[in-house]
Amino acid sequence: MITGQQLINGQWVQGEAGQYQAVNPATAAFIEPVMSYASKAQVQQAVAAAAAAAPVFAATTLKQRAEFLELCAEEIMALGDALPERVAQETGYPKARAEGERARTVNQLRLFASSIRSGEYLNIRIDTALPDRQPLPRPDLRYTNQPIGPVVVFGASNFPLAFSVAGGDTAAALAAGCPVIVKGHNSHPGTCELVAHALHKAVQKSSLPAGVFSLIMGAGREVGAELVVAPEVKAVGFTGSLAGGMALFQLANNRPEPIPVFAEMGSVNPVVLLPEALEQNAEAIAAGFVGSLTLGVGQFCVNPGVAVAIQSPALDRFCRAASAALAKVPAGVMLNEGIAAAYQKGTAHLSAQTGVELVGSGEAVGDKAGFCTQAKLFKVTAEAFLANPHLQEEVFGHVSVLVSCADQAQLLAVVRALKGQLTGTVQATAAELATQTELISLLRQKVGRLVVNNFPTGVEVCDAMMHGGPFPAATDARFTSVGTASIARFVRPICFQNYPPELLPPELQNANPWRVPRLVNGVKTSAAVDA
Incomplete structure (x- = not known):
């Protein structure tokens, strides 16, 4: 059942900033039901919930996060025909195209689950202490990646599933351990709501904080701007026009604390x-x-x-x-x-x-x-x-x-x-x-x-894909928005020096309880480090 509500801190609530209806592009007719827009106060509630959830979600194990992503995929599939039928109604795409995009979306979630189980994205590096080194001793140094914090994702117009509520940006941020606030696209709000119901169920079944995932709909650029400038937000994912991406990029860089905007924008693909x-x-x-x-x-x-x-x-x-x-x-x-x-x-x-x-x-x-x-x-x-x-x-x-x-x-x-x-x-x-x-x-x-000797349309979701490029194709040519390497956008490195061994994060402990690959004194291994 589509209600036209927002999902904020685990609660479905009516938006307080007005109403609208989606339009079927194949007929130009309005689609029921009437949808709602979130107010500034509601945006702030979603941001506060994400900030409260961030440390708890960051502390989850790789296994817990992987199982959560797999549950998201299961819940999306459990929506049945209602989802591709609504996609077709809101986009004009054939139902078969919508079904294909649904398969891509859930397979993407499962791929990310498999990827984070391996722990490769943590890029762990350990250089153990050399107390007798001359002329100076070396301290114990241990490097890993940690979640960057709450992420805002802007749904794309052209991929209502694969680049939207549970699309690549959301999957990557959740895989990294970051709460996500999705600003849904107003062209397909019913689709957004259906998928948000699936992710909400996955959050509940995984016993995660409600603020791990929220869905906001908004008129114009005001809601998007409010999300980007919120101090609690630490990164933005965007797929869309050059004008839209650059507007967000400038907002983010004009903050007292600038944050990265990973925007995939204009390209003529020669x-x-x-x-x-x-x-x-x-x-x-x-x-x-x-x-x-x-x-x-x-x-x-x-x-x-x-x-x-x-x-x-x-x-x-x-x-x-x-x-x-x-x-x-x-x-x-x-x-x-x-x-x-x-x-x-x-x-x-x-x-x-x-x-x-x-x-x-x-x-x-x-x-x-x-x-x-x-x-x-x-x-x-x-x-x-x-x-x-x-x-x-x-x-x-x-x-x-x-x-x-x-x-x-x-x-x-x-x-x-x-x-x-x-x-x-x-x-x-x-x-x-x-x-x-x-x-x-x-x-x-x-x-x-x-x-x-091929053509550019068709972006495979896999470990080896690069979907990005030099400006203006993207705001940062070093990163991809498709494939498992896209997780790197939503983590940041931290190094622990001479940290008490018993207090280290599990992936950095000598025993390596997660059995993740690590570069230890220049050697790649999953073995424990001798104390």
């Missing part, structure tokens, strides 16, 4: 099409490119928004094939009215730029109901692209710009001019890839994930 690959495979590459471009109506942060190639007959074949493939793509439902309007404005702005021409487009919107838009592929010369910074700006949705270059030098100049990106893709034969050392070197400086 795809470089090399000549031999196009000559051999232009039509197949075009089919794959259009499939990636239009997947989920292009509403992915790794959507290929720019392609770069050297002008040739093979590139002309690519354009013809891409145009033909696009013509078969139906008009797609976008996530909300604002996103659809921004897409229409962005594509109109692109088409009005000097030198831009239309290569192809999807089926017209016609009389379709809801927030529907038409896929588009534009083309521009390298000279025009390099002269116009607006052509590098992300337009969220199923649109891309193909940059046609006169030669290899111009192709490299275009890549060199690109800003930081989540991904960079190269379509190449093995022989030509081996000769592209300068191109690969440039891309390695620009992107977080380098893709070869």
